[in-house]
Amino acid sequence: MSEFNKLKQLPNDWHQEFKLSGIPLDLFLPIEMLKELQDIQSEIYPDIDNVYNAFKLCSFKDTKVVILGQDPYHQKGVANGLAFSVNPGCKIPASLRNIYKEIESDVDAEINKNGDLNHWAEQGVLLLNCSLTVEDSKPGSHSSFGWENITDSVIKLLNKKSNIVFLLWGAHSIKKRYLIDESKNIVFTAPHPSPLSAYRGFFGCKHFTKTNLYLSKNRIKTINW
Helix, strand or coil: CCCCHHHHHCCHHHHHHHHCCCCCCCHHHCCHHHHHHHHHHCCCCCHHCCCCHHHHHHCCCCEEEEEEECCCCCCCCCCCCCCECCCCCCCCHHHHHHHHHHHHHCCCCCCCCCCCCCCCCCCCCCEEEEECCEEECCCCCCCCCCCCHHHHHHHHHHHCCCCCEEEECCCCHHHHHHHHHHHHHHCEEEECCCCCCCCCCCCCCCHHHHHHHHHHCCCCCCCCC
């Protein structure tokens, strides 16, 4: 049995939500494409056991903030299945360094400089990449594999809830805005935190304070960034 068969069921309560909504997860999964890459010994990131980490650590029920990324880091041993996050001990990527800079400025607090964002996910922040896998040293290489059918469906499913904060950074994420029901939820947009664009408006966006103000206003526990 292929290790990729582990991907046939989303963890936590996400599987049940997909099932209740009639979304054909099996039809969307790029398992055959991933198998073909494995057959020619291509390196795929993150490890298969971590592909669904965002869903493992943040259930549908507990989701209150969504941060959309594009695809996983494409260097060996870095990606851990959470958007913008890296495995413990890895050098912090430039975009995440800029996110930390904005948090320190925004909430006026010293933060943990470990690049592993598990503690955000465990508080209800869904750190969702639009593509869930990538090939070694080839950014965007799995963008046509069909992952976005699944991740777009996740966003639509979340419209069943209300008072969710969506943080969309950069053009690729902002394109997903049309999927969000803004009559029940709130969207904050900014340029991507990459060094190429952070100075165009990511720095100073104050999304972390705005998120907690919105959650507090709706009597939802705030995030300890």
